[in-house]
């Protein structure tokens with residue numbers, strides 16, 4: 352079936368099955384294109400070719416977001432500070448895709464909201480094309496608002512249910528004065544770009560399935576022709592078979608449009624074919640960062656090793672028996688009261704006294720490539736957890 356035929360099929364599905372659950376069932380029933388997995392890898396390789404020479408697009412230095420919280424507890428008032436993001440630094444080059452990975456609550460969404468300036472940082476710098484946007488006021492932020500766009504996790508809540516798809520796509524065009532006089536046509540082009548039927552422009556989000564709604568969210572992000580797209584767990588609310596389709600769509604669009612990407616995920620499985628670089632976050636900090644190949648085949652931080660070991664769908668090359676898998680005990684500690692020294696120490700099987708008193712700096716361990724950095728007093732390569740990556 353060609354793409355056009357597939358789009359036409361979708362048209363019929365939606366037209367005859369306005370119930371989103373039925374539409375979802377139809378979408379689920381459609382076979383996943385096996386060759387598309389390969390296509391993602393090829394796209395990644397194409398995108399990586401010139402990366403080393405690419406200019407810096409985004410430079411984040413010591414980014415901090417603390418939330419002051421108050422809560423009535425019995426007869427007293429509890430006051431505290433949530434250290435949601437606590438000193439995050441990284442660089443993103445033009446055309447690069449960075450994967451930001453960590454358990455729920457480690458500060459990924461807050462980081463994305465800081466980078467898009469939906470939140471104001473407590474401190475730190477966010478240099479986008481050399482301009483620090485961390486403290487800019489709304490008017491000065493306007494050009495950047497067009498160049499940096501977000502795709503949200505939940506396709507159900509991120510679209511206004513009272514607006515038609517046409518209105519959803521035309522609003523950002525109007526806000527930024529784009530495609531003047533041909534907004535409707537542009538909205539239809541955008542629907543086509545993301546594999547939806549342009550004739551569905553007058554339908555409401557509730558008339559689409561989950562995967563289709565996420566396609567609308569992608570079209571909305573791309574409407575203003577951004578340079579950088581920040582996708583916050585864009586497929587984790589979708590069924591697994593639909594996840595692959597949406598990931599392939601994102602990879603194709605990234606390549607065609609020359610986008611830079613920050614892709615947020617809570618495990619290392621979903622992003623293995625998609626990213627150039629991986630940054631692993633734990634309790635508000637990056638604990639390991641490096642080229643994808645190094646993170647998946649020679650992780651050095653115990654937390655990265657645990658994440659890699661736990662990823663449900665990674666093809667483990669050297670066959671680690673389930674009983675040998677690293678199982679993290681308990682939940683992460685609260686960012687209201689993070690552990691002293693290394694924040695991972697309360698769950699780390701290698702912790703020693705120094706881990707409680709000295710915070711490990713994020714540095715290149717001896718023998719590692721200079722672009723791999725690890726925040727651990729006792730870094731050590733684990734190659735028995737290696738996973739297949741392209």
Ligand SMILES: Nc1ncnc2c1ncn2[C@@H]1O[C@H](COP(=O)(O)OP(=O)(O)O)[C@@H](O)[C@H]1O
Pocket residue numbers: 418420433434435453454455456457458459460461462686
């Ligand atoms: N507006 C807020 N006020 C107080 N705490 C917040 C706020 N937003 C996020 N947090 C807290 O900050 C921490 C990081 O949250 P978040 O960035 O959403 O993590 P993730 O996206 O990795 O799951 C969590 O403990 C969360 O409860």
Ligand code: SF4
Pocket residue numbers: 652653654693694695696697699700701702703706711726727728729730
């Ligand atoms: S610094 Fe210590 S506690 Fe932290 S990850 Fe390394 S060994 Fe574990």
Ligand SMILES: [Mg+2]
Pocket residue numbers: 456459460461583
């Ligand atoms: Mg989140």
